[in-house]
Amino acid sequence: MHSPELRSAAEDIAFVLETLGVGEALTRLAPFEEFDTATLVQVVIEAARFAREVLAPLNAVGDREGCTWRDGTVSTPAGFAEAYRQYRDAGWPSLPCDPSLGGQGLPLVTQIAVQELTAGANLAWTMYPGILHGAYECVHRFGSAALRNAWLAPLVSGEWLATMCLTEPGAGSDLGQIRTRAVWTDDEKETVRVTGEKIFISGGEQDLTPNIVHLVLARTQDAPSGSAGLSLFLVPKVLAHGERNEVRCTGIEHKMGIRGSATCSMAFEGATGYLVGEVHRGLEAMFAMMNSARLHVGASAVGLAQGAYEMSVRHAHERVQSRVPGADAGTPIAGHPAVWRLLEGQRVGVEGARLLLYRAALAIDEAHHAATPAMRTDADALAALLTPIVKATATAQAFHGASDALQVFGGYGYVEETGISQFVRDARIPMIYEGTNEIQAIDLLMRKIVKDDGATLSRWLAWGQAQVREASVLDRLSGFADASHAFDAWTDLMPSLIALSRTTPRAALCVAGEVMQAVHGLSMAGLWAQASMAEAESGGTSAGSTSDVKRHAARYWLKFELPHTRRAMAMVAAQIQDPETAQ
């Protein structure tokens, strides 16, 4: 089992688009007929160039300088605003947007690729445009015609940026506690004055764009308590006629990482806001934005994991320390079995996360554009199932992968100048924001598995098991036969898990994390099988060739990762057998 050479993110995304057939699947959707896969790959290559040449050089600078708050204004690190100008001028914000609004009408998949590549080069910078697509989605889908006409075009062009204002000091994971109030100022109930305090608002204030569109969850005076009483409002920093709205940034956080990203406390003091969607149904509109945000977080995480992986691979091939059993003195440390595990574990983690990420992104494009309503409904359900899995597992991979990358550097990794510790620090936040990974696990179990009696999951796993069965005959991939048994075991397990979740939800929730790991593992079995077969069919089966990448990765995954899936399933089974309810 040799280690194939480093494959860049762009090359691996190209594999997903070309060899794995995601590009072809996209161009079968009506709005994308005019694009061929080569065009999509070209977009990826351009984004990779932008990330490498413009954003990567600002990553350490942003970490060192951080942001500065002064009297309600925020200065971003040197170079951030200019990089954003270039990003905007190149048209990157408009990639997946409606052509009638100035968008380029490309698949969401390309937007996800841009997010992955920019975040991998500079997550702090990427935070600024990071919520743009979610805000666009939300206003585009839920906003009135007047609202869309007034506010969408500058978001599509990137002239303005956007924020998602949910969290308050007393309301984090529990949005029902939100206290920000909205008072109607018109009889049509379209306009409000918003008053309240929001915290942890990424890009709540910045010096990249002249206006910022805040999407704010608040409670109208007539609203019931709890999350059912929330409505969503569009609150611009600058109003249509150029007047400054009553919203200001009262401070920024000093954080462990993503220091170039301004995390703002915001005070709304009778700020003018416009209703988005229906009154009291703010959560629904917010979730259009949140689901997009969660997938974007997953994409960022894949980018971070790749960035850390690349750094550690390079170091492992440059750093010479001997004492490799069976090797000459003066061998690079990559030759040590322990370092090989750290590197291959990262590779398989990041490339695996990428397979899942683009499968989820494709499902969203299909949910919007597939030929029949039934196909669209199925794709939508699949996207809903995969989104929390992508968010939780890719972000865990980014943090633990970056920590493994740091370990490859040894003592040098702990020194800030080396740059790898910034990856570890930056990668710690995606496990928390846009719903902690624990909340993703609850969402997966309760809303994505239990709610439809496991129907969507069963359909997804049936596809996965079929891939696994087919792949098990490939050269040296007979381990897939074992993986097939894991699917059978899950099929046996799921009905009692669903029953337990209904009768004793506390007991089921105690192993929600293991359910996440198990479902992720089975998903990966299917995806690695698919990738191995696609690679083999494309002619990459000669041993030792660079086109053997996926077979090697699959083999590593079967040997060193599948046992974790089995262990997670055993823990779920043990909990069903003898439920603990925590207290």
Next chain:
Amino acid sequence: MHSPELRSAAEDIAFVLETLGVGEALTRLAPFEEFDTATLVQVVIEAARFAREVLAPLNAVGDREGCTWRDGTVSTPAGFAEAYRQYRDAGWPSLPCDPSLGGQGLPLVTQIAVQELTAGANLAWTMYPGILHGAYECVHRFGSAALRNAWLAPLVSGEWLATMCLTEPGAGSDLGQIRTRAVWTDDEKETVRVTGEKIFISGGEQDLTPNIVHLVLARTQDAPSGSAGLSLFLVPKVLAHGERNEVRCTGIEHKMGIRGSATCSMAFEGATGYLVGEVHRGLEAMFAMMNSARLHVGASAVGLAQGAYEMSVRHAHERVQSRVPGADAGTPIAGHPAVWRLLEGQRVGVEGARLLLYRAALAIDEAHHAATPAMRTDADALAALLTPIVKATATAQAFHGASDALQVFGGYGYVEETGISQFVRDARIPMIYEGTNEIQAIDLLMRKIVKDDGATLSRWLAWGQAQVREASVLDRLSGFADASHAFDAWTDLMPSLIALSRTTPRAALCVAGEVMQAVHGLSMAGLWAQASMAEAESGGTSAGSTSDVKRHAARYWLKFELPHTRRAMAMVAAQIQDPETAQ
């Protein structure tokens, strides 16, 4: 399975000393006959008070200020020097030292407790006296009478501090690459001039003590290449007659964590040094220091894990967010099953690590002082076996536990002011220094298991399995019966693992990490069984009482941690069945 209330480090160390019988075992050793367990516990309580009152308040300050280097001098953060003065005046450095040198002649166990408690309050500060005991051990055991007379008393009193100077830019894990040279200046070959560069030297320069004793690995002009040619030298900052030696600090590192600890680059430019031990046998003397350092790192890690755990428990009981299934609105987040897992996982991790740490420390005291040579040899072998396990697993627990603690805080955890992110950043280095955790795994497999054909390990596991069998009849701890099967499986596995390690070491080393996890898991099974029984015998069996702590922890461990041991063993077995050699 309820969550018993928080037990402080001092209370849990008292459990180890009193209920678990470590104190009694110590007072059976000849030199400690005059101490009773209550005295040892009193030392622990005093150390905890010092850590809480003097060191903890300096932890955030040290992180914020860091150290300052200027023209070869280093300023430590405000308050560090005064805290050290108090530590020295209270006699803490002399705890386990020879009474004839001014030491207090207490067991090493008490020194380990002090290390755990001070590091838990302030790891950066603890780095300064952290190597003191190792340096004392090394000079005490290997130094000539003249050397001992001249240099030991001020180390025992803590008037001076010490460093371990091993790493060079080209020689980290591979000490054979060391280039620092030593040239004899006398015919007796006792004194040298040392010339070379050392990096990553903790406390290489500081403003706590007027002198610093450096223990330096270097190569004499007549030495063979590789690690067999290294000798160890004592190189003081200030020579006996008060003259400054030719050693200076050329800079300090800007690090991810432990920022209050000065990590120095040192230049030796013909510095006067004195041989410690025999020429060319520097590694042997160095390892006396290193083994002590590794156990101290493990102790630090337990302290860090406890500190992070305590912070997260308090937050989880204060932070109110609702939506706990089956609970009223306004429940503290500790009531969420997911948060319960994060908290209990930490508790079981830290209390388990403590059980192992003090077992290893006791073995060292027994190795020095047990009644018969055979008992001393056995205890020494056990200490050698357990040291890498403590170092690797306690440090992994500290980092991952601190990360889990941060997760409990959610977004607040990512903000530096909260203080938990410092634990995560500080806890990242113990996985690297004094031999990376990968090197600990190699040491465990190759030098502690394979070398004696598994004899020491088998003896240790036989004890563990006996504990497990006995405990399996306790109320609601029948899970120990399963754990007993895991011992049997290991017994079946070990001969082929040893064979593979000899025939194809590369293949065995690919799963050295899993061997570490498996042996750690089996060790913990024995220790949790012992702790549960000791607690039960002490009368703590009434359900819900605070003296039920260990039974609850054992039950959690059996359900949620033992499966990881089984998984690790399955991975070792799979590698034996179908060995991969990495490349």
